[in-house]
Amino acid sequence: MDWSTMFYQDAQGIVRTLIVGTLAYIVLVLFLRISGKRTLAKLNAFDLVVTVALGSTLSAILLQESIALAEGATALALLITVQFLVTFFSVRSQRFAGLVRSEPALLAKDGRFCDASMRRERVTQEEALSTVRANGGNGIGDVEAMVLESDGSISIRLRSAA
Numbered sequence: 001m002d003w004s005t006m007f008y009q010d011a012q013g014i015v016r017t018l019i020v021g022t023l024a025y026i027v028l029v030l031f032l033r034i035s036g037k038r039t040l041a042k043l044n045a046f047d048l049v050v051t052v053a054l055g056s057t058l059s060a061i062l063l064q065e066s067i068a069l070a071e072g073a074t075a076l077a078l079l080i081t082v083q084f085l086v087t088f089f090s091v092r093s094q095r096f097a098g099l100v101r102s103e104p105a106l107l108a109k110d111g112r113f114c115d116a117s118m119r120r121e122r123v124t125q126e127e128a129l130s131t132v133r134a135n136g137g138n139g140i141g142d143v144e145a146m147v148l149e150s151d152g153s154i155s156i157r158l159r160s161a162a
Contacts, residue, residue: 013065016065017062017063020061020062020069020072021061021062023069024058024061024062024069024072024073024076025058027069027072027073027076028054028058028076031076031077031080032080034080046083046086046100046101047083050079050080050082050083053079054076054079054080057072057075057076057079058072058076060072061075061076086100101150102150103150104147104148104149104150105117105120105121105147105148106145106146106147107121107123107128107146107147107148107154108128108140108143108145108146109143109144109145109146110143110144110145111140111141111142111143111144111159112140113125113128113140121148123148123154125140127154128140128146128154131146131154131156132146132156132158135156135158136158137156137158142158142159143156143157143158143159144157144158144159144160145157
C-alpha cells in the first residue's frame, strides 16, 4: 500500500473537486429554488429518501471523476423533478397521497395512552411523556390528544385548566 496517495494524489484532482463542487452546489441550489419550498419542507419518508439521494448524488459528482458535471446535474434535476411530481400529484389525489405519505396516528386521548397505536408506531410511553413535559404538561392526565404526525413529530393538545 502506498501511504502517500492516501493523503494526496495530485493537484488536478483537487482543482477538479473545487471547480466541479462549486458548480454542482450552485446547480443544486438553483434547482431547489426553482422547485419551491415544498422540496425543503419537514420530511416525510419520501422526502427523506429524496434528500439522502440528493446528498449522495452531490457527493458522487464531487468525488468521482468519471461523472461529468452535466451528468450529475441531470441526476439532480431528475430527483428534484420526481419530488415535484410526487408532491404535485399528492396535493391533487388523496389516493396517491396515501401511497407515498403515512397518516397521522392517535397516541393518546383524554388522558390515556392508545396502547395498540403506540405499539404499532413504536413509540414508548417515556418518549410520549417527554413530549408532554416539553409542551408544558406534567403527565398523561394533562393530555386531551397526542398525535404522531406524518413527519414523525408528536403534536400535543393539553386539557384546558378550567
